[in-house]
Amino acid sequence: MTNSLYRGRFAPSPTGDPHLGTLIAAVASYLQARSKSGEWLLRIEDVDTTRRVTGSDSAIMSTLERLGFEWDQEVTWQSRRTEQYQQALEQLMAEERVFPCTCSRKLLAQTAGEISGVYPGTCRSNRLPLAHPHAIRLRVDDIMIHFDDAVSGEYRQSLVDECGDFVIKRRDGLFAYQLAVVVDDALQGITEVVRGADLLDSTPRQIFLQRCLGYSQPDYVHLPLILDPQGRKLSKSEGAAELNADKPAASLHKALAHLGQQPPLALMHAGVTDIWQWALENWEIGKIPTTHAAW
């Protein structure tokens, strides 16, 4: 049993076959945790049950097992944690931080500010309870959020100008990812979040939510994305083709290479134990490239 201050996690969404992007986040978060003798938790992020693909969670878990990952504690499923999210929502309601938003998608598209997606504040003065179907938004403060990312460097975002009041519970009754991930990271005592750079611009919202809920702020590591030769984010199907659980060493080798670790070629044909041993001994977060790399 490890008993240390560091606690990391890997939090895939079960929306399809595991792909190379999934593996890269898994490998980096795992090596960060293990190199600090910390714990590594696995959380299935299926809060958006409308996007859940049947069998995807077990496919992710069996791929991880075949590649030699070992997680601590029981796996958690967001779809079973509604009570925790509801409690957080009630806390925000009690502090009058939230309001019901009845805007339709069409209205939002017409009224959005210059940066698309910025909520114009239309429903700010609405009060709960409200009979009409509605989403629940968190009222943001006019502040600049900044944090130091261990790979991407300093990141700044004005919540009002670049984001606006954001949805924490959807019109269809599901809790939003932003709320779920913040509650889970806090209640699970996560000290560092390692994930893909596609979530970099969500992080200021999450930090703001942490402050509203009185949670402490974890450290952040956002990993470069894999681009196809045209500079687009590698699609899920292309990425899935690059991950072959029948060839664990080759798949892990690819992920390590993308993470700038320069694994020796010979390890491509090594056993899983050997490649993990090499990876752990040689892991250097400073080698992770800061720019997205073409595959």
Ligand code: GLU
């Ligand atoms: N579930 C998210 C995804 O698979 C990751 C969220 C996170 O790591 O915070 O893209």
Ligand code: ZN
């Ligand atoms: Zn509204």
